Amino acid sequence: xxxxxxxxxxxxxxxxxxxxxxxxxxxxxxxxxxxxxxxxxxxxxxxxxxxxxxxxxxxxxxxxxxxxxxxxxxxxxxxxxxxxxxxxxxxxxxxxxxxxxxxxxxxxxxxxx
Numbered sequence: 206x207x208x209x210x211x212x213x214x215x216x217x218x219x220x221x222x223x224x225x226x227x228x229x230x231x232x233x234x235x236x237x238x239x240x241x242x243x244x245x246x247x248x249x250x251x252x253x254x255x256x257x258x259x260x261x262x263x264x265x266x267x268x269x270x271x272x273x274x275x276x277x278x279x280x281x282x283x284x285x286x287x288x289x290x291x292x293x294x295x296x297x298x299x300x301x302x303x304x305x306x307x308x309x310x311x312x313x314x315x316x317x318x
Contacts, residue, residue: 208232211239214313234308237286237301241276242312255279258297259314269293 210217210225217225227235245255256279261271273290276299280286285304292298297312 206232206236208235211235230303230306233283233286233303234301234310237280237283237288237303238310238312240279240283241288241297241299242314244314245279253282261293263294272297273299 207226207228210227219225240254241256241258243255244259245257246252248254256275258272258275258279261268261275265271269290269292272293273288276288276290276297280288283303285302287302289300289302290297291300291309295314297314298309299312300307300309
């Protein structure tokens with residue numbers, strides 16, 4: 206898998222004006238991050254991409270646990286992919302596992318993409 210590198214919600218462009226690319230596991234982990242952070246139904250080319258995680262009030266009981274359930278539901282379509290939420294708030298800190306590789310990451314909640 207190959208994808209354009211996204212940072213802070215924007216495509217990354219190198220010094221020669223070309224988009225930076227990701228491949229293999231880096232692209233898969235980015236795909237998972239985008240799926241978690243994007244609002245479900247907000248991507249015009251794929252209305253199934255995204256999650257409802259932003260609808261969970263971080264001040265309620267079991268918000269972290271609910272966020273983990275919603276995130277894993279969104280990731281269910283991706284083969285051998287799941288997440289463990291470490292902290293839930295404006296920024297979600299989590300461990301994403303794809304196959305045999307795990308990475309600690311932060312996800313910011315995007316609007317429509």
